[in-house]
Amino acid sequence: MKNTLTLILMLVIACCTALTAAPQRFLGVDESRGQLIYVDTADASKSWALSLPVKCRDIQLIGKQRVLLSGSNGYYEYDLATRSCVKTFSKPDYAGTMSVRRTPEGRTLIGCIQQGNTVIYELGANDELLRQALFSGRKSLRLMRVTRDDTLLFGGPDNTIVEADMSGVIRREIVIPGGRHVYQALRLPGGSTVVASGYGSAVIEFAADGKELRRFAASADDKARGVNTQFFAGMQILPDGTVVVCNWTGHRPEDSQKGPQLLQFDQDGKLVWTWHDSAFAGTLHGVIVLDHLNADVLCDDSNGVLAPR
Template sequence: MTISHRLLGIDEGRQQLSLIDTATDTFYWTLDLADFPLARDMQRLDAERVLVGCDRGFFELEIATGRVLASALRWAEVTGAHRRPDGSTLLTGFDLDGGGGVNVLTLGLDNRVTRVARRDGDYIRLMRPTASGTYLLCTNDHILETTPELVELRRFAAPGFEHAWQAERLPDGTTLVAAGYGAFMASFDAQGALVERFGAAADLPHEVNPFFYASFRHAANGNLVVANWQGHGPDNGQRGRQLLEFDAHRRLAGSWSAPGRISSLQGILLV
């Protein structure tokens, strides 16, 4: 079944960002990301704007038009950006301040660094703050939950995690993780125990071809929408279904692809 969402989608394979209506296969606009390489994650700021993290920092985008409104691009190996309620911005990445290891930088309203947190490590993808003030860091084969100073509190792991991409703390204390190359979703209870895996190849039609589960979002109907990245380069659109939707019972409710327009869907934001 085809799914119906209006979303921003990062096509990593072609380095493009588009506003898409999956119900009609409409691409309202497409932004070439040559000036904003390796954009990976997005955060809705308000009704009109979105924050996009990229390798060099971040930029703000007007959702309706794709127009870049502002940017801060003076780093390398940034993997995530997050705007806090007070207007400061958290940048996550590797060796962002020249001291080595994994960093989370805090930028003030003028985008100057006001705080540096560092821990040992050589791999990091997305970071998500939790409601309790901790950080969830995706560090390849496990997820670290840390203090804002990056002191480890606990870790979440499941067999098959490889380049785990995104972790999110839900209101009930559950932690949901996209397993990267493991190509499944994992759910951990409030005590950190693995309680559920879903979306694996054995549970899906062959044409879905789960390859790498990247960003995920919660739809208004309670379903979970997941980007099924298909590989680097511009010609992967025919390899599998690029966007998957799972219902409350963790069953596949539908999927979507646009193989002529998208190679490898990685970052998604429902708008």
């Protein structure tokens, strides 16, 4: 009986540890140094940094060990195994590209800021234009995400998130209290929306009616022990419900010295992990934690959690 209780206790401890496990392997979009980085926190000899032709913003695993990266006028595809560019798609029509997404059906969405408007283009498997949606006067986009209902979530005027569709209809806007240059939004299966608030330095979950449900941010105690946060950019919700978010601290290569580049919060909004290596990388715009993912399969976050499709 005693041995059984001991075994149960060990299993409980193991489960609790797993629930709050820190990321071990991840990709990062290094904005301030123009790099794609791979980090293995358990074995630094496996980590690498790859210079990119432009400062990319968005990233997605698209299968066959490839990632999709936003370019200035389209997108790039990089092979993670060979660390090489295997496709460049660039056309003046797609100038001002901010965000790119590949669908399970093989379509590509390109989100652009053009002449003070948000324009989203949908391309077929051969990069032929299928349709486009214009959102006049929407000067901010940052990251665009597709929901399970095929609506689009993207940044609106400074402190809002817009939900729209490819017919050009804006279905709703969510005002983000304290948000500025709101960066990314994800829709959860229950209908709530999780938002990285940019200079608001918080990730916030809102109910369908706009009520704030949870807030993930550095506490006063965190800040007192030197955790400096400035701008919450790309984020990922892990299967255990924790949130990993990029803490961008400036455009200069050395600006990553100012604070941790990545933060992880538990389901209650408590800071449980940070990653800070200013010698290895600059400030990050995007992250993909790879620990539970298969890079041979396309992954998306249409259900909130980044998962294979």
